[in-house]
Amino acid sequence: MDTLSYKTISANAATVDKQWVVVDAQSAVLGRLASEVAKILRGKVKPSFTPHVDCGDNVIVINADKIRLTGDKWDSKVYVRHTGYPGGQRISTPKLLKDKSSTILIEKAVRGMLPKNRLGRKLYGNLYVYEGAEHPHEAQQPKSITL
DSSP: OOTTOOOOOOOOTTTOOOOEEEEEOTTOBHHHHHHHHHHHHHTTTSTTOOTTSOOOOEEEEEOGGGOBOOTTHHHHOOEEEEOSSTTOEEEEOHHHHHHHOTHHHHHHHHHTTSOSSHHHHHHHTTEEEOSSSOOSOGGGOOEEEOO
8 A cells, every 4th residue: 555645534424433421520620511511512632523424422411410610610701692682681600501411511611612603503402411420321332431
């Protein structure tokens, strides 16, 4: 084989190797955990990464209720949304969101690190976040990874 005849192999939906992984969020810092999870969802940790294809793994995040934020971010960080009506700007803090559901914090952090297009929306569907240590995906035989 001639050494100058190598071809770049692009992955597509048929040739991609998707796995299931479990990430434990116990005592993990929110932003650092979210960036690693976003890389796994996108597929950037694989040698067959292709930018326009969903080649990432399905990620299960457990123990979302034990996530950490550094400094005084529990009270000082703000999440801003708008209802669409005049004067409809609403502000919430991580403490308020955690009182509703602690999965929201991880979902919002990871979603903000994914592409803002239809591929990013599809990749976000591969994320599963649970508050406790149990999850209903044992049939997929996920492998546990440490970040």
